[in-house]
Amino acid sequence: MHAFPRSISLLPIDLGFSDLGESNRIAIEFNSRLILFRDFTDSIQMQFDEVVYRIKIEAAGGLLKKKAKSEERLILKGVSGSLFPGEMLAMLGPSGSGKTTLLTALGGRLGGDLAGSITYNGKPFSNAMKRNTGFVTQDDVLYPHLTVTETLVYTALLRLPGTLTKADKVQHAEGVISQLGLSRCRDSIIGGPFLRGVSGGERKRVSIGQEMLINPSLLFLDEPTSGLDSTTAQKIVSTLWELANGGRTVVMTIHQPSSRLFYMFHKVLLLSEGNPLYFGRGDSVLDYFSSGGFAPSVAMNPADFLLDLANGVATADTNEDQAMIKQSLVNAYQSQLSAAVKSELASDGSLQIPTSDWKLRRWSNTWLDQFSVLFRRGIKERKHESFSTIKIMQVLVVAILAGLLWWQSDIDHLQDQVGLFFFYSGFWGFYPLFQAIFTFPQERMMLTKERASGMYHLSSYFMALTLGDLPMELVLPTVFYAITYWMAGLKHTAGAFFSGLFVLLYSVLCSQGLGLAIGAAVMDQKSATILGSVIMLTFLLASGYYVQHVPVFISWIKYISISQYTFKLLLGSQYEDDQTYRCGPNQACLVRDFPAIKAVGIGGTGNVASVVAMAVMLLLYRIIAYVALMRVGVTRN
Known part of the structure; x- marks a missing residue:
């Protein structure tokens, strides 16, 4: 020895x-x-x-293999x-x-x-x-589209005590930038795997600077x-x-x-x-x-x-x-x-x-201050993704193509117009759903890091993200609807146009909420995408357009279908209960008796029930997302 x-x-x-x-x-x-x-x-x-x-x-185990006992390791x-x-x-x-x-x-x-x-x-x-306490992880968890200065200033606004003024916090961030030798790249974006930004050493110093801001x-x-x-x-x-x-x-x-x-x-x-x-x-x-x-x-x-x-x-x-x-x-x-x-x-x-x-206080800043900073930071970061060139082109191309396909249709071609409204409910059910599904899986590492540091309430983060996404999530469907509505020659009245736009945006918010709930609950992009596709396809199939005579034992799905309520309300925004259309030579029929419309109905108390049902879903899905997020991170507040 x-x-x-x-x-x-x-x-x-x-x-x-x-x-x-x-x-x-x-x-x-x-x-x-x-x-x-x-x-x-x-x-x-x-x-x-x-x-x-x-x-x-x-x-490891499987369907045909007996699972062995778990092993404990020191x-x-x-x-x-x-x-x-x-x-x-x-x-x-x-x-x-x-x-x-x-x-x-x-x-x-x-x-x-x-x-x-x-x-x-x-x-x-x-x-x-x-x-x-400051904690710098091995992987630099930073927002790619924010500059070095923006990253450190937003962190300072969230982590430094509320007794300091905004100017004091900004000055403190400027001091850390100078201290860590980041002045040369202060206005450069952080970047990421597919976005060119600062170097690896500069990114590491930004991560260290975030922790140094609180002078740990x-x-x-x-x-x-x-x-x-x-x-x-x-x-x-x-x-x-x-x-x-x-x-x-x-x-x-x-x-x-x-x-x-x-x-x-x-x-x-x-x-x-x-x-x-x-x-x-x-x-x-x-x-x-x-x-x-x-x-x-x-x-x-x-x-x-x-x-x-x-x-x-x-x-x-x-x-x-x-x-x-x-x-x-x-x-x-x-x-x-x-x-x-x-x-x-x-x-x-x-x-x-x-x-x-001040360090004995549970939170460095008030809930409203946290919300304000997170709201501004979220808009600045996510606007690049929400309004990326490829997404804008995607929506514009589909809108123009749909407008050309339904060019100046009229009520006498009722099947065509009904098909356009169902296309609205389908396209703007899937699009915001998949936009929202990726939100929390992509934000998970950042949320875990910042929540572990006690930077903010989970509720302030969730409200800032939810409200901050509203203007960005509603712009593209508004543009899409305006293009297709006038190209398709739908009813030329302000009431019909704006009521239909309200229904479409209402549907977008509900689908977004469903996407947030699925993403937060699953926290895996691939699994969440599969689950979201199955749920939305089920909603579409049960909405009453493809199948009017749904068996009783499965007809209950339509009561939880966003697509069914959206389709019903869009029809109600365009047609009256006693309105007629030409269904044959010298023959007029009631719109409400058209098979695809009769299956869901228009007007009456049904529209009110649809609005209420969608309001319940809009809130319920977001509550589910919030509860699911409570397990992310160290602190549960």
């Missing part, structure tokens, strides 16, 4: 508290400009003791440590070692079977702590240098190092940092298959392993050497020897290093200081 030292220094670095003076404040200066101020009443000491996390893996196996204000902790380890899981647990975002103790200034995670005392970052070149990675970690030296507590996972980055870490935690192999000062890690007989044979990056050890690669290459090396490192940690970690946890070094008053 390799020998290991009895203890290793785990004392926090000197933060220079004696230099604070009576004001008890520190000003952090970046780029020769004072940007942010830290108050040490907001400093956080984090401690985690014997953190264990288990998951259950469901065995992801974290008793990880302990502590971090003081002014320190930056880097969690290293190979893929699957539990780095991200531990980071998520420390950030208060991990549910499930989590055991052990995690405290912040001696207290468990709370809503106040959430507002004082505790900042978590998951792989902040992933996919970046060494120079960009150096700039980002240097910024984080300066933040830590300014009094923040910074925790990050990092896969394979360069040697320059490694020596910037105040503390290092090395994990292997959920087991801690080392926790302590970064500049002492090589001495610790060298004293146990594990020293690099050639000059190399310390991070690469540590990853080799975590993978069980030292002097042997066989799987058996690798497992033995891993186990020896785990045993050495338990017998030699664990006691020093525990002694630091047991020391009375917690900063028992109350948090600022």
Whole structure:
């Protein structure tokens, strides 16, 4: 067995508290400009003791195959440590070692079977702590059509306290832009997979900037240098190092940092298959392993050497020897290093200081302020998709084609006109449905991220999205209806035109609500599309146009069919109950007796019932969507 030292220094670095003076404040200066101020009443000491996390893996099964019993797997196996204000902790380890899981647990975002103790200034995670914590995910979840400035300003308006004015929040966002070196791309859009925007490093700095806006005392970052070149990675970690030296507590996972980055870490935690192999000062890690007989044979990056050890690669290459090396490192940690970690946890070094008053509030801003910002942000982002060239051309081409097909039809060709109204109900049932189905699956990651940060009420988000989409969702059907109505030569009265337009827009809102409900409930674009197609086709088939004599046992579908009510109301907007048409040579028939119209009826109390039924569906579908969204994210408010 390799020998290991009895203890290793785990004392926090000197933060220079004696230099604070009576004001008890520190000003952090970046780029020769004072940007942010830290108050040490907001400093956080984090401690985690014997953190264990288990998951259950469901065995695969099928219709003809018996499902095996689920398997329980340990992801974290008793990880302990502590971090003081002014320190930056880097969690290293190979893929699957539990780095991200531990980071998520420390950030208060991990549910499930989590055991052990995690405290912040001696207290468990709370809503106040959430507002004082920044969390940067590995994937940059940003709106692609917003510029860098817009992204940070909207975040500032949502996350900074309501005691600040709008101008103060905008100025704060401008300061972060300057602080992170984003001035050159401030007016560039973020971009995405199919939309050219800022570079990967700039996108990562925008994500970090969103969290820095609240001036967090505790900042978590998951792989902040992933996919970046060494120079960009150096700039980002240097910024984080300066933040830590300014009094923040910074925790990050990092896969394979360069040697320059490694020596910037105040503390290092090395994990292997959920087991801690080392926790302590970064500049002492090589001495610790060298004293146990594990020293690099050639000059190399310390991070690469540590990853080799975590993978069980030292002097042997066989799987058996690798497992033995891993186990020896785990045993050495338990017998030699664990006691020093525990002694630091047991020391009375917690900063028992109350948090600022505004951070104890449940929400940073009022419901109305949240709604206002989300409404404006939503319109600015989604207008690009709603009014994209391809969608406008799609609607215009179909409208002109329909107008030419039904060119100047008259009531004597009643079948043609009835077919046009059914086409209205079908086309504007499917189109808004599929527009809305994709809304929440596409927004899920953003909603999860922002709700986990406690940025806004779910209700303010939902109302802002619902009302913000109204003008965009109603413009294209209005244009479509106006083109086809006059080309088809329908009734030339203002009452008929506007009542038909009202019915069509009413139907669009109902179909949109159904799409939102399906998307929120399923949260998978492919599955939601299939389900939406089946439901809407069922509505169309039961609407009374294709089949007038529907069997009783299935006729109930028409009472929940948006298409049936829309078709009925559109007919009522164009024809009177006693109106006639020429059904043969010198023969007039009542419109209401026409087979396709008689099946649904026109006029009377039926129209009122249809309006009420659609109003119920308009509200019900949105309530279902809202309830389904309550399971998205960490907080359920």
